[in-house]
Amino acid sequence: MLKITNHDAVRELRMDRPPVNALNPELVTLLTRSVRQAASECDALVLSGRDGLFSAGLDVVELLQLDRRGMTAFWKSYFELLEAVALSPVPVAAAITGHSPAGGAVVCLMCDYRVMNRGEYRIGLNETRVGLIIPPVLHNAMARLTGPRVAEHMLVAGALIDSEEAFRVGLVDALADGSEATVGQAVGWCREMLSLPRHSMLGNRAFARAHFEQEFAGYTDEGVESFVDTWFSDETQQVMQALVAQLKNRS
Amino acid sequence: MLKITNHDAVRELRMDRPPVNALNPELVTLLTRSVRQAASECDALVLSGRDGLFSAGLDVVELLQLDRRGMTAFWKSYFELLEAVALSPVPVAAAITGHSPAGGAVVCLMCDYRVMNRGEYRIGLNETRVGLIIPPVLHNAMARLTGPRVAEHMLVAGALIDSEEAFRVGLVDALADGSEATVGQAVGWCREMLSLPRHSMLGNRAFARAHFEQEFAGYTDEGVESFVDTWFSDETQQVMQALVAQLKNRS
Amino acid sequence: MLKITNHDAVRELRMDRPPVNALNPELVTLLTRSVRQAASECDALVLSGRDGLFSAGLDVVELLQLDRRGMTAFWKSYFELLEAVALSPVPVAAAITGHSPAGGAVVCLMCDYRVMNRGEYRIGLNETRVGLIIPPVLHNAMARLTGPRVAEHMLVAGALIDSEEAFRVGLVDALADGSEATVGQAVGWCREMLSLPRHSMLGNRAFARAHFEQEFAGYTDEGVESFVDTWFSDETQQVMQALVAQLKNRS
Numbered sequence: 001m002l003k004i005t006n007h008d009a010v011r012e013l014r015m016d017r018p019p020v021n022a023l024n025p026e027l028v029t030l031l032t033r034s035v036r037q038a039a040s041e042c043d044a045l046v047l048s049g050r051d052g053l054f055s056a057g058l059d060v061v062e063l064l065q066l067d068r069r070g071m072t073a074f075w076k077s078y079f080e081l082l083e084a085v086a087l088s089p090v091p092v093a094a095a096i097t098g099h100s101p102a103g104g105a106v107v108c109l110m111c112d113y114r115v116m117n118r119g120e121y122r123i124g125l126n127e128t129r130v131g132l133i134i135p136p137v138l139h140n141a142m143a144r145l146t147g148p149r150v151a152e153h154m155l156v157a158g159a160l161i162d163s164e165e166a167f168r169v170g171l172v173d174a175l176a177d178g179s180e181a182t183v184g185q186a187v188g189w190c191r192e193m194l195s196l197p198r199h200s201m202l203g204n205r206a207f208a209r210a211h212f213e214q215e216f217a218g219y220t221d222e223g224v225e226s227f228v229d230t231w232f233s234d235e236t237q238q239v240m241q242a243l244v245a246q247l248k249n250r251s
Numbered sequence: 252m253l254k255i256t257n258h259d260a261v262r263e264l265r266m267d268r269p270p271v272n273a274l275n276p277e278l279v280t281l282l283t284r285s286v287r288q289a290a291s292e293c294d295a296l297v298l299s300g301r302d303g304l305f306s307a308g309l310d311v312v313e314l315l316q317l318d319r320r321g322m323t324a325f326w327k328s329y330f331e332l333l334e335a336v337a338l339s340p341v342p343v344a345a346a347i348t349g350h351s352p353a354g355g356a357v358v359c360l361m362c363d364y365r366v367m368n369r370g371e372y373r374i375g376l377n378e379t380r381v382g383l384i385i386p387p388v389l390h391n392a393m394a395r396l397t398g399p400r401v402a403e404h405m406l407v408a409g410a411l412i413d414s415e416e417a418f419r420v421g422l423v424d425a426l427a428d429g430s431e432a433t434v435g436q437a438v439g440w441c442r443e444m445l446s447l448p449r450h451s452m453l454g455n456r457a458f459a460r461a462h463f464e465q466e467f468a469g470y471t472d473e474g475v476e477s478f479v480d481t482w483f484s485d486e487t488q489q490v491m492q493a494l495v496a497q498l499k500n501r502s
Numbered sequence: 503m504l505k506i507t508n509h510d511a512v513r514e515l516r517m518d519r520p521p522v523n524a525l526n527p528e529l530v531t532l533l534t535r536s537v538r539q540a541a542s543e544c545d546a547l548v549l550s551g552r553d554g555l556f557s558a559g560l561d562v563v564e565l566l567q568l569d570r571r572g573m574t575a576f577w578k579s580y581f582e583l584l585e586a587v588a589l590s591p592v593p594v595a596a597a598i599t600g601h602s603p604a605g606g607a608v609v610c611l612m613c614d615y616r617v618m619n620r621g622e623y624r625i626g627l628n629e630t631r632v633g634l635i636i637p638p639v640l641h642n643a644m645a646r647l648t649g650p651r652v653a654e655h656m657l658v659a660g661a662l663i664d665s666e667e668a669f670r671v672g673l674v675d676a677l678a679d680g681s682e683a684t685v686g687q688a689v690g691w692c693r694e695m696l697s698l699p700r701h702s703m704l705g706n707r708a709f710a711r712a713h714f715e716q717e718f719a720g721y722t723d724e725g726v727e728s729f730v731d732t733w734f735s736d737e738t739q740q741v742m743q744a745l746v747a748q749l750k751n752r753s
Contacts, residue, residue, distance in 0.1 A: 091658075113655070130449050133454035145651045149396045149421050152459040153364070156342075156452060157443065168652050192659065196630050199737050201658060203635035208654040235450050379698050384705035400647045400672050403710040404615070407593075408694065408702060488700045 001027050002034060010044035010190040012095075012183065015049045022059035023103050025074050032081040039089045044190035047085070048095035048118065051179040055104030060130070061244055064237075072228050078103070079219065082137075085110035086212040089151065091193045092204065094145060095186035097179040101126050101160055109141040111214075112193075112205070115185045116163045116172040123166050128158030129234035129241060135223055137215040146170045232236075252278050252284060261441040262293035263434065264347075266300045274311035276325050281330040290340045294321050295378065295441035298336070299346035302430040303372065311381070312495055315488075323479050329354070329394030330470065333388075336361035337463040342444045342456065346437035347423060348430040352411055354378050359423075360392040361463075363444075363456070366436045367414045367423040374417050379409030381494055382487035386474055388466040397421045503529050504536060504664075505550045512692040513544035514597075514685060517551045520742045524561035525605050527576050534583040541591045546692035549587070549609065550597035553681040554623065557606030562632070563746055566739075574730050580605070581721065584639075587612035588714040593695045593707065597688035599675060599681040603628050603662055610674075611643040614695075614707070618665045620677040625668050630660030632745060633738035637725055639717040 003014040013034050023031075031047075036046045049055055064073060067176075085092055085107060094108040096116040100123040108114050108123070109116040116123065125142060127134050134155055143151035146169045153159070154169075164174045174189075176182040193201055230236055254265040259496070264285050266272040282298075289296045297384045300306055309329075317325060336358060345359040347367040351374040359365050359496075367374065375493055376393060378385050385406055394402035406409070406418075417423045425440075427433040444452055481487055505516040515536050519521040525533075533549075540547045551557055561581075568576060587594055587609060596610040598618040602625040610616050610625070618625065627644060629636050636657055645653035648671045654660070656671075668674045676691075678684040695703055732738055 042365065092337050112658075128455050131448045131451045133451055134351045134458070136458060139458055147398060147421070147649060148459075149424075152456075153424065156363075156456045156459060158447060158451075158455075170649070173651075173655065193356075196660060197633045197737065197741050199735070200630045200633045200635055200660075200732075200741075202628050204641075204660075204734070205639055205654075205658045207636070207638060208650075208658060230451075230454070231449070238450075379702045379706050382699045382702045384702055385709070387709060390709055392705075398649060398672070399710075400675075403707075404675065407614070407707045407710060409698060409702075409706075481702075481705070484701070486699060490699050490702075 002030050004034065006042065007187045007193055008072050008191075009043035009044060009047075009127070010187050011036070011038050011044070012046040012048055012187065015047070015055055018050070020056035020160070021055055021104070022056050022062070023050050023078070024059035024062045025077060027059075027146045028074070028078050028081050032077070034198040035081070035084040035088060035092075042090065043194050044090050045088065045092045046095050046183065046186045046190060047092065048183050048186070049097045049100075049104075052098035053115070054094075054098055055107070056099065057101050057103030057105075060240055060245070064240060064244065068228060068232060072224060075224055075227055079216070079224075082106065082110050083212075083216045086141075086216070088211065091190060093186035093189050096121075096123065097182050098125070102130065106228055109138065109145065112209075113174075113189050114141040114172040115174045115176050115182050115189065116166060116248055117179055117182045118163050118175040120160055121163050122160040123163070123171060123227065124158070124160040125155055126160050127158060130158075131230070131233075132238035133227065133230050135219055135227060137212075137219050140215060141212075142171075146173035252280050254337055255285065257293065258297075258438045259442075260445055261297060261438050262289050262295070263297040263299055263438065264289070264458045266298070266306055269301070271304055271307035272300050272355070273313070274329070275310035275313045276328065279325070279329050279332050283328070283335050286332070286335040286343075286491075293341065294445050295341050296339065296343045297346050297434060297437045297441060298343065298362065298439070299434050300348045300351075303308050303349035303368070303402075305345075305349055305351035306358070307350065308353030308355045311491055312498070313493060315495065316467065320333060320480060321481055323475060326475055326478055326485060328330050330467070330475075333357065334444035334467045335462075337460065337465075337467070340453070342441055344437035344440050346434040347374065348433050350374070353381065357389055360389065363460075364425075364437070364440050365423040366425045366427050366440065367417060368430055369414050369426040369432045372414050373411040374414070374422060375409070375411040376406055377411050379407060379411040381409075381483070382484075382490035384478065384481050386470055386478060387469050388463075389449050391466060392463075393422075503530050506536065509548075509689045510545065511545035511696055512548060512689050513540050513546070514548040514550055515540070516559055517549070520552070522558035523551050523606070524558050524564070525580070526561035526564045527579065529561075529585050530576070530583050534579070534586050534694065535539050537583070537586040537590060537594075544592065546695050547590065547594045548597050548688045548692060549613065550596065550685050550687060550688070551599045551602075551606075554600035554619070556596075556598045556600055556602035558736055559603050559605030559607070562742055565709040565748070566742060566746065567652075570730060573733055574726060577726055577729055578690075579659055580728075581718070584608065584612050585714075585718045588643075588711065588718070591704070593692055595688035595691050597625060598623075598625065599684050599729065601625070604632065608640055611640065611647065614692050614711075615675040617676045617678050617684050617686070617691065618668060619681055619684045620665050623665050624662040625665070625673060626660070627657055628660040628662050630658060632660075633732070633735075633741035635729065635732050637721055637729060638653040639714075639721050642717060644673075647717040651710070
């Protein structure tokens with residue numbers, strides 16, 4: 001599910017769960033553990049995906065089989081991953097090797113830097129379209145990259161945009177040609193960070209990301225409950241069942 | 252004063268108070284009532300104006316005849332309109348059919364989405380030029396669209412900019428050719444919103460706009476007093492009397 | 503060290519401390535006094551530098567000779583300058599006549615408006631590269647101009663960028679061709695401000711900059727201590743001694 005490669009002091013965690021790198025409970029737990037471990041074993045981190053597909057987001061097919069208790073546990077576990085990335089003591093770059101909707105894009109928002117494979121790949125938080133309501137910490141993380149106006153429009157519409165537009169609005173920081181170049185550029189960015197005086201690079205980085213600490217602390221059980229309520233509401237279940245039926249028809 | 256048209260589930264409120272759609276107490280009250288009513292009678296709202304002129308802003312000629320008590324009442328009533336638009340339970344698009352200075356532009360800031368008639372029309376908060384001081388909620392609403400740097404420059408200078416520049420800096424979200432196309436595009440944006448799962452579209456929208464609630468709550472009687480003080484100050488009265496004289500000479 | 507020129511109601515303070523307008527304790531004190539004095543003697547202020555060089559930033563060679571007590575006093579005095587500029591009762595424009603790294607760029611962040619000499623001049627907060635950690639008020643002042651995403655990237659990397667890129671990301675507001683044109687355009691911007699109704703221009707300006715007051719108030723002795731700790735840390739001293747050796751070799 002996860003291929004680990006060390007490019008000198010930069011560790012790459014490549015999601016490899018065919019066919020679409022869907023984030024199921026197992027992959028999320030594995031990612032969180034690996035991100036945390038990385039802090040003591042390497043100096044910077046790259047999160048990457050398969051050629052043409054970073055991650056299709058949450059594994060809705062598997063998650064729809066969970067009961068309320070199971071879904072609550074999963075959602076908390078997914079937030080532990082997001083927090084581990086956002087508050088990583090070492091810099092984290094996303095190598096967005098291809099499509100990255102919803103839960104995949106959310107992981108990217110938490111990184112320090114985002115390089116995306118130029119081409120017909122799409123990225124965005126399309127939660128509105130699958131009946132879900134985006135928690136404040138994710139909404140603010142988007143606004144931090146694109147400004148509040150663009151974030152409002154994209155999040156309310158559940159927009160998926162292509163790589164060029166993602167670059168234009170600041171959702172990604174750089175474009176690269178092809179999957180390997182995307183990883184290469186993300187590794188290169190990490191190396192640049194590591195060439196700087198370490199204590200001041202990390203010190204200036206810490207302040208830039210300190211607000212994440214408060215935001216995650218502010219996402220309490222009440223917020224989780226509210227998300228799970230929406231998940232099990234008739235309206236959302238209908239939208240997601242229709243989505244799953246569509247996915248099955250397609251394959 | 253107000254032409255109401257239903258485009259299916261999208262209601263258009265077209266200001267029609269010749270010659271310049273100036274916002275006097277009567278039009279403001281009518282708009283507020285209509286905006287509130289719309290929430291229970293339609294699914295989305297478009298605010299539009301006359302061909303070539305969205306609104307010239309506050310009706311200074313009429314307002315200059317009010318005493319302190321009357322002006323205080325009007326200013327509160329104008330803020331009720333702004334709050335009704337900003338916190339509307341259904342999406343609101345502005346179809347900026349032409350010029351939109353000062354009080355007209357302020358209404359646009361409160362909307363979810365702004366389409367402007369491309370061409371030699373101007374928009375902006377030129378309050379500085381007429382001797383007025385912009386309340387915090389309006390200043391922040393501008394900064395939310397353009398970022399704080401551009402907002403500071405435009406608001407301090409009282410700048411009126413053309414539609415192309417307004418689009419470039421984010422004060423408007425889209426341009427259309429001609430007045431009817433402007434309305435059409437605003438209606439189209441509303442329809443797009445209404446094609447999404449309703450509960451998640453509205454849920455994600457609610458968070459994006461929640462800060463408006465606190466901001467309006469924070470604009471207390473003290474803020475109103477302070478605005479009215481400035482209104483009746485010698486300096487502001489002089490500037491506005493000169494403005495009115497100029498308007499009369501022109502016509 | 504400081505040439506004072508009155509362009510009618512606009513006063514220019516031109517730093518002139520060869521060779522590189524390095525900010526030593528004496529120049530900082532002189533600047534602070536002059537900025538404060540200006541408020542009662544002129545209507546707007548321009549800060550400028552030498553042709554091709556606004557300021558090389560803090561005078562590291564001189565400052566490295568200070569003990570902890572001396573450095574603490576200097577840092578407080580530098581913040582008094584920054585606060586005097588940020589909270590100046592009259593508008594302040596920066597005429598960035600050339601290179602403006604680190605401490606020079608920081609002064610520019612505090613101004614109302616920044617014009618930069620187009621050409622091969624560089625500007626930025628490269629503190630990371632000299633081993634220093636940027637205080638919150640300066641980090642936020644950058645984010646206010648460029649947005650938080652670009653600010654994070656530039657401040658963590660300690661990036662110095664050329665004038666065209668500085669204009670593109672919003673770190674400067676306008677470009678001019680040549681040193682004198684830069685000053686001329688900064689004076690022109692001040693004159694534009696002074697052509698507006700004074701009380702509303704200053705009133706709208708005051709709100710746009712009110713947050714600076716809280717931010718400076720929030721930078722307490724603890725913050726100063728923390729900066730001085732870093733300054734005297736082995737890592738930072740090494741980086742700075744290497745820098746000074748390099749400067750000496752070059753000359």
